[in-house]
Amino acid sequence: MLNIISVSENENDILVLEGEVDASNSVLIDEAIMKLIEEGSKSILINGHKLEYISSAGLGVFMSYLEDFEEKNVDFKIFGLSDQVFEVFKILGLHQLMNIYPSKEVALNS
């Protein structure tokens, strides 16, 4: 089960992910990010406080936008990941490519 809530705070668009991301629902995240990019968002944040699990397919979604973010100058940040989920990002090496922060405050101030 995955629940995505899109919140807009000052220039920042925050996607709150709740539950588990696997191959069957990763397309929802894809759609949500796609929508924000099309709307011309310049700052996208992922709130992972309630993200319990992410599969490789879910990571594939973030990964597939890395070039788009760079091209369109979108500031993309992830924060609030649990240790377990962060570990998944880290194993794949994504922590070297993405801006992952412990909390929202840190993410916004960096």
Place this chain on the structure above:
Amino acid sequence: MIKLPSIHVGKLSLLLAILVWLALLFVDLVRLFAILNEMESGIPVEFTWVLEILFFLMVYLFYSYSISKNTDSEFINLIWRAASTGIFAIGVSALIFLFYGSISESRLAQEPFLRNFFYHINFALTTSFLISTALLWKHLILYQRSKRVIKQWQAYEFAMLVAMFFIFFNQNTLDYSFLFGLVLLIGLGIVLSSNLKWIPYLTFRDKWKSLLFLFIILFSCTFLFVQMQGYSDQAIYPVNLTDNLFLVSLFGFIFSYALFSFLVTLFNLPTSSVFEQKLTEAISFQRLSQSIKAEENEEQVLDILMDSCMSASYSDGAWMEMGKEEYPDGYLIERFLDSGTREDLSVLIETSKTAQDWISQNQSENLTPLLIRVNHPTCESLLLVPLIINKIPIGRMVLCKEVKDGFNKEMVNIISTFVSQACISVENHRLLNQAILNERYQEELKIAQRVQKSLLPTKLDHNSAFDLCAFSNAADEVGGDYYDTYRLDEDRYVLIIGDVSGKGTSAAFHMAQMKGIFQSLIQLNPSPAEFFIKANAALSKCLERNHFITSSIFLINTAEKNISHARAGHVPTLFYQSKSNKSDFLEIEGLGLGILRNMQYQNHVEQKIFTFNSGDVLLLFTDGIVEAKNQKSQQFGYERIRTLLEVNHDLCPSDIQNKIITALHEFVGGDGKIDDDYSLVVAKFN
């Protein structure tokens, strides 16, 4: 043993009937001779009666045999048979009459023997006509058998049998007992005559024919009866054969049944088209309800539907149009309509208020046929029928009639039935096709599974310095896990494990690419880091945008007893060291393949080297193992597998592998299904 020839009932009874008739004739002629010569013949009259009864029975046997042999006869043929017998009997009588007319002057006309001879012929023919017609009536009466009708018929037959012997009782005189018997038998005959269920099944043409035949039968019956009465008062016939209760009541029965049939058929004529229509509807329904055969298609069913609905409602024109989703090229059948009229009518439907209300008030799956009145020179009433399959409207059929309010309730009902039946047929056809297609996909997947299994090595390359074993299991038919080995030279071996993101068919294709890349690049003898840099460059060109591959590669040098390795985003590899009796995950940085698709990648890959000793164990696995969840949604995790290796390091590689797999399944519990691909490779150094 003497073999008895098989008895042919038909021939035998005919022969016996003729013999009995001849005997009868002979006896009567002898008696006549005696009377004429005023002698006593010495033959009691009972003898004649016995022969007469025998004759009746033989004729009955013969006809019941010959009619039952032609059971397939249609009603019209049966009636014709009776009518033709009647015509024959009349014809013979007419010839006899003519014969007497021509010789009326001669002495021969007064010849009593000749007269008696002809009397016997007439008697025989009348009897044949009566008995055969009665048996044909039996066939018609018992067309729709019920217990009651069969009982009635049996009672009638029994009463007729008694009537044959009645002659012994009343000595052939016309008394009250005769009249009583006659009334009783004719009453029974009239009761039987109400069984006319065969008439509605005649077609309009056959009804006319049967009217003619029945008329002939009525005429024959009357003629023969009158003729028979003519004999009764003449003294030259020594024994009266025809004033017989059996024959007279048969006359009554045949006449009443023929009369009833005649009248009922006559009055059925105007409504016969309705019955025929109902039969056509039943046949249409049957055609629609038959499942579509493999060589047929939906269009044929829709075609039959159109024809059936048009004939059921006597429509003057109709068309059917299918939705764009089902038929992208559009599908339209027009019947007795030109496209101009159709377009005019379509516009009238769109603008009609009833149609708009109808659409707005109903859910699309609950739409029922709608009657619309329109003002158009060639069409004043329309019936709009939606075609709904699986709750989705797929099109509509419009029936047109020139007259106002041309569709009655029965027509709408039968059309609704036709349409729903046709829709069920089409739906079944689609489901069947779907099932066949699924079956084929299953077959294809089985082939894919076989091909993929062959991509994993059956023989693992190693030398005496270490033992190897490996295992891989896909969550679906095919999976994205990969392991392989390669022998560079006698001391250097390569182990690789990989995991394509996602699972199933797309993962399986990328896994095959990975195998190709490994087998070609490794020939160039690259260092582990070089291998990943090149593999990343190659995979960047072939992986889908949101797919990546994680992998770990190990170059084992058994001469120098060291292993150099690199990791590309893969789950860390577990290494058990016998010296410290501990197992740890190898720590090394490295980015998954296909994530960075440019030369930047080389900044994100590391290479390390470590030494191994005897008893050390290297355990490669994929994330399917550590991410496997139990019913409480807990993951198997890294700690469990680490402990398992520490506990079981003494065992041989295949036993270590089995321990881990068993533990994994025990952990997952339930049906033991792990919904990701998982693999492991165990290398133990000697």
